[in-house]
Amino acid sequence: MLTILDIEPHLKTLPEALQEPVKSSLENWQTLLNQNNPNLNPSDKLIQSIPKVWCCSEFVAESCTRKPPLLVDLIDSGDLEGLYSEHTYPTKLAHLEIADETDLMTKLRQFRCREMVRIAWRDLAGWAELGETLLDLSLLADTCIQAALAFLYRQACELRGTPLLADGSPQQIVVLGMGKLGAYELNYSSDIDLIFAYPEEGALPDRKETSYSEFFTRLCQKLVKVLDDITVDGFVFRTDIRLRPFGDSGAVTLSFDGMENYYLTQAREWERYAMIKARQVAGDFRMGAQLMAMLKPFVYRRYLDYGAFEELRSLKLQINQELKRKDRLDNIKLGPGGIREIEFIGQAFQLIRGGNEKALQTRGILDVLAILDNKNLLPHVDAEQLSQSYRFLRRVENHIQQYQDRQCHDLPTSETAQSILAYSLDFGDWQSFKSELDRVRAAVQSIFDQVFAVSKQQKKGNLSQKIWSCVAEDEELKSYLEKGGFQSAEETLKAIKDFKNSTALRRMTTKGAGIIDRLMPQLIESVQQADNPDETLIRLVKLFEAVAGRNVYLALLSENPDALNQLIRLASASVWICDYLALYPVLFDELLDTRTLYEPLKRDDLNQQIKALLAAIDIEDLEQLMIALRQFKHLNVLRVAAADIMGLIPLMVVSDYLTYIAESIVENVIGRTWLMLTDKHGFPPDTSNDNINFAIIGFGKLGGIELGYSSDLDLVFLYDCPDGNAMTSGEKPLSCSQFYGRLGLKIRHILDTKLLSGVLYDVDMRLRPNGDSGLLVTHIGTYEGYLKNQAWTWEHQALVRGRFIAGDQRLKTHYESIRHRILGLTRDETQLKAEVRDMREKMRATLDIKATNKFDLKQSKGGIADIEFIVQFGVLANAAKQAALTTYTDNVRLLECLAKEGFISPIEAETLKTAYCTYRDIGHKQVLQGDKAIIDEIEADGLRKQVEGIWHKVMGSAGN
Template identity: 65%
Template sequence: MSLQTLLSQHQPYLPRTLQSLAESVCRQLEEKLSADDLAVFADDRFAGSVLKVCCCSEFVRDSWLRNPGLLSDLVTSGDLFSADRGGAYRQHLLDNPADAEAMLARQLRQFRRREMVRIAWRDLAGWANLNETLVDLTALAEACIQTALDFFYQQACKRWGTPTLSNGEPFNIVVLGMGKLGAWELNYSSDIDLIFAYAEDGLLSEKKEISYGEFFTRICRSLIKMLDETTVDGFVFRTDVRLRPFGDSGPLIMTFDGMENYYLTQAREWERYAMIKARQVAGDFDTGKQLAALIKPFVYRRYLDYGAFEELRSLKFQIMQELKRKDRLDNVKLGPGGIREVEFIGQAFQLIRGGREPALQQREIQVVLGVLRELNLMRADDVANLKFAYRFLRRVENHIQQYQDRQTHDLPQQAPVQQILAYSLDFADWDNFKQELDRVRGSVQAVFDEVFSLSEQDSRQHAARQVWTGADEERSLENLAGYGFADPQAVYNALRDFKICSPIKRMTRKGAGVLDRLMPLLIERVPCVENRDITLNRILALFEAVAGRNVYLSLLAENPDALTQLITLAAASPWICEYLAEYPILFDELLDPRSLFEPLKKDDLRQDLRRELDRTDGNDGEQLMIALRQFKHQNVLRVAAADIMGVLPVMIVSDYLTWIAEVILEQVLERAWRILTDKHGCPPNGQIDTAGGFAIIAFGKFGGIELGYASDLDLVFLYDCADGNAMTNGDKPINSGQFYLRLGQKIRHILDTKMLSGVLYECDLRLRPNGDSGLLVTHIKQYENYLREQAWTWEHQALVRGRFVAGDPALKTEYEAIRGRILALPRDLAELKRQVREMREKMREHLDNSAAGTFDLKQSKGGIADIEFIVQFGVLAETAHNPALATYTDNVRLLEGLAAQGFIDADDAALLKKAYIGYRDYGHHQVLQGESATASDAEFKEMRARVDEIWRAFME
């Protein structure tokens, strides 16, 4: 069996774009590895991880190919599978001492490569969590630093003697680890920032006179060279000592007294920020305690230091300007919403309050964020978002660096490497990964902008005017960042392009003056919504569309409340502005909420639609379809506006959306009937102006009077005629069965034909007898026979929500009688329960595609579908005893009926009703935001658990 075949058995999923890479990896391994080396593939854990790890890390792959025994050693020793290896690093180096500098250099580099391969392997294989990876990397650096320091200290003592404190005790230097090394958060290919200090000055004169300062400086130089120098075996850790007092111009090492004097008299504010994470990582830990005590007052002031906010904001802007000049906004560490911003947020509170709140005197940012929540200094949801974002971004950072063991924080630009990064993080493709990354970074920046926001209204207005004039790009970008825009450069560019677009350039001087008053207001007020970048772009597109009609812009400039209302609507839905641009008459209604936020009732809708359609050419099907779509868009927009502004509760929103669909279907049926009868005449039981013998039955959300903004229509077409072969009475007669079939086809064509204005409604007809393989229209007698003799239990469940919505009133009566009889059929309750439960489990298995940490409002456990299935089970079980249960089709009233019947406890029914309405309300607003009907795991947590408990009580 080839290695590729062996590995493919252990690799259930590999993106198509990486297949050739995987094949190349297999070929290289087969060429390089001996039979003994290949023996490690007998371990299923190892074999199952090889392709993913080797595809995602050139560094690991190349290290293995250079040293085929490397992985054999890691596997056979068990180190590859151990989560506790980090604690043994130091002992391993002590057990294998080096007796020469060259030997130490080789030993440390080979040891570092072995352990870096192990750490990357465990991370990419999904065996190690983030904390394990960061701690192992930090422990590895510490072990190497301490080992090298011990070696050079001993060598120096042999040559010059041993330095001692004033009390006669020998002592060594203190090595401070800064940044992520100090916080036990070292990233994969990070350099290490070190500061060196020693307790006391003195003179060694036993063998050859040398000051303590020179003695320790020589040790530090040798230590840096040992760690940083690249040899044939690579390097140990890139080492940076520029964070020391006075930077590059300062001495390499200072005494404690010199350090204290510097930090008290000359250190800059950013050095306080840097010192938050400082921790001794090697050297003399006895004297190190003294140094820590000296530094602490510099970092943590005894008073509330709000000046740190401005300093940190200034530092942040400096970094952002540098990134913009270097076109490095894709930097996951320093870019917008990156790792640095999460750290800035936590460390700002530490600098301001750390002296008064000892609990904030921590190094690890995740711990700091938890303390901020406990002290009620930040909202729990903001802390949760930041923690999630930090862990996500740190994994991204590590995986970027594990690819080639390069110290980079930039997202890859080449498509193949992008796919590798996405795959390493368990995303299907780059677009899915990038979408999640953008969401995560946006959530970080939103919190950052709130923490560092300007409070003075005058400053905000001045900043907004400055942004609109755009004279000073750098300052404009700073102001946009201050307003919380996720991508200030993109917003700046959008405003610049807007000002020079043709419709704006063609504006009159008066119109331009209106725009100059309006735009600063817009820039200042858009940050009141979370998705401010998107919202601004939507409104700019709207303003461009209506630029020729200055009156609308004047209304907004003179009425800031209307502008705020527009911003709220634009933020809530991607199509609000599009439709306002398409139907500017609705623009006026921003100033008159009585019309915008009071959608029409069903009778008024029916009159309006009939009036609109009567204006069209009855023989022009395209005009008909355009008019129907315009009617739908206008009225759904009214409902959405009322919904967004909180005027309508979710139950009423669904009522209005359902009424719109019903009124449209009534007219679609009537107009389709006219088109066919004009051509073929009527069946024997029909009239020219009335659709006789035909009915449209709604199922699902439509049948349950629970339509949402993105709902399709589940429909079944029924007809009734005594003789299907009877001919119509027109010039081109066809038999009645064929007539009703064509009527169904015409209705479907009007509903789901895609036009420039979209489809009217997506139409799902699979609930008809025999599904897609069945006839498009079904005779009413055959329908009852099918439901009684052939239908599955799930089709009876669907019938619970089956409702007549348009057609012949006589068929409505007949259909409702059939529905009542089928729902009231006697059933074996145990068998019914089994079938309903199995169908629900099958649905969840196939339809719940929610990602980890998300809750699919419909399909996840404790969601909408569980509630619906409980109701459907109850109706099928109880209608035989209480025919009144067949009266309604909506879940809320059915729950009330089941509670009245005693099938379900009244409190449980109330809970299910509350959950059902809550889920639907949340889902409505997700659609308006252009999002899927999912929520975070934390959302509805208790409610979901209670729904699931009720489900299990009934069904298990």
């Protein structure tokens, strides 16, 4: 039998000033307990815990004193010292017999009181980790909501009839738990935020033809009453339904259609934050899954939403102002460095990146912080600090609330309460606790300020602000610009003013205009570090005007000074970058991470990335596939361009990378298109997903591994099958020739269809047999016959750079044998030379520029085309005798082979290689500056004359 004598030795562990009041309270409890004559035999561990729990929670002490059997039951059942599973609460409630609504309210409150005593006891005694406490509180709330709803629904259906879904099955509401309840993070004396919805509208077959809306509204109102009303037994959970659509003025519950319409058209930005943690806690879970899927796009945008930083910063500022007004800055939830700041940090990244980073579509803040750490979105030390701080602050919060079961987040002001709180958290006194709390809050606030750049927003340069605001005379503003290093101050000021008064800015929302007003002073100040500040600022102003309707990208730059500085560097070096970002602003996010921005992916990495990207897209979702492929291309081309602009990779590597990107895309387009068609039509005979009897051959720059930034793809589609009339194996069979024709059409459609996100590649298929009038896909046997018997010399020239790109490896071997045989045909060298020379003259007459003193890098005499034609002639004239000339497809290695075989001298080969690489390097740089591949003749005079000389020697005097 437990007596006060058993407990008394452990009272000495309490602070001296608290020992007597606790002893007095325990003696009172002991007197009342003895009246029930319990046979109570608690463990030593439990006896030792009693003084601390009694001291730290008036709620526990009063609950046990008011109802002595409560603690007896907790001890005898083993619940006090044992762990609960997720099924424990529902099992315990299921044993209760409920007579009516009044009985329901009574027994739920009694059940809640028992379990809250248990949870507080385990926490204060140090038996439960924070995670257990929060989960138990959340599961307790779930169970009470579910039990109350189930009873009230049965009662309502018996009274008025059962609402039905369109399929005739019973219809029930869906209850969403918001905030900490939704995230399984409920604090000890928290209220619960609920939103109600029902799947379909309709009417009951009663006399009044009661609408489902009315039926479910009454049901929800009763549910709130059962949970929230205060009776002699207290309450179950304070219940708040103000987060519903339209808040207090809105309907208590809406249909799914009504919910979708609201969140798509009228919901406010802060409601996105509320929805991050939304979770179904009761009702029809099958229909609830549909509702949650419908709401997800509202929360997680498909693009990176950096406007979330400003929204959350603004919300936090409002909270701080309200706390200051009420003198409540010691609020550990909402005050500086409090719980809400940690949650805002996690939510900001979730809202910004959650649409792309699926892992961030989770509810618990500790899980979010771990993900941010693993993905290097937060420095490890910051993520660790925030996690530790969150655990500490949540324990403080729970202990404050466990003292009197009050929803309070303010630190206590009385000395007794302060002493009790410090003791409950294992601190020697209030000062030592307060010192640690201040340290934790300062650390959180510091990270919060870094993430949200609060201080930076308040410290912008006055001069830059004046220039953007145009609050001084023009002469004074131009003087400011000149002092900042701007050489063309008048032109620059005009560009700023034109932008400020542009139609694009006038159409911006108030929110967007605010972002611009923060961003432009930052730009004016930061761009002064560029070598060409005037030109760079004008380029960026044009870019900002192009994306002015999309606040998210401007917010990214405003919120991330490093990203803005990266953009300034790139814009200073290349106008092409600005044009590219204007076309594909989704790439702005790439500016954040310099580790990936300047490191283009190698072929294996590209394939790995694209396969992971496509794995997340449904096989039938053609539009999403095309969008994803375009984003993949744009992203990786930007990386190549950035590295190129900064001189981090040489010319040959630029072309290699651009070619790898195209090859990866083509290879994966074949794979996905094959799956689409075989899923619908079945497989052609003797094929599988590994043996598709289809190949794509690349010519020109793709075949020569020499792609540039704006190159198109010269392609030929080949297939092989014994019988073109044989049928595929599916439910909707096609002949093999039809099947491969459709395969080619779909591949081309994916590659060159123009979407808002652009085209993947312009595709040129005029090199297929019979050109534009020929079949899109050619049987490989027919292809060889055409090349041998019908092809023109220029088509054999093109074959010099023909290379297998993707498809069935067996066709690769077959194609390469054909190429070797065709290139190795014996030719009349004099006739061949005349035909090649005539073709070059026709090209030059049609394509060369007419401007005086200008040099077209490709088409002018002594340019790239002359070098290519020399190589092609050399291969066609000598491959019959020198089979090694059919090995390569790129001009540089072919020149080396031609020198080795004696067609040209090593010195001539080196001259042509130097000219070829120089021209291409200049051409790349011209593109990146937004210019055509045309330069002043004098710039290439030496190389041009050398190439002309070699052309004259090899090809003869005609045309030179």
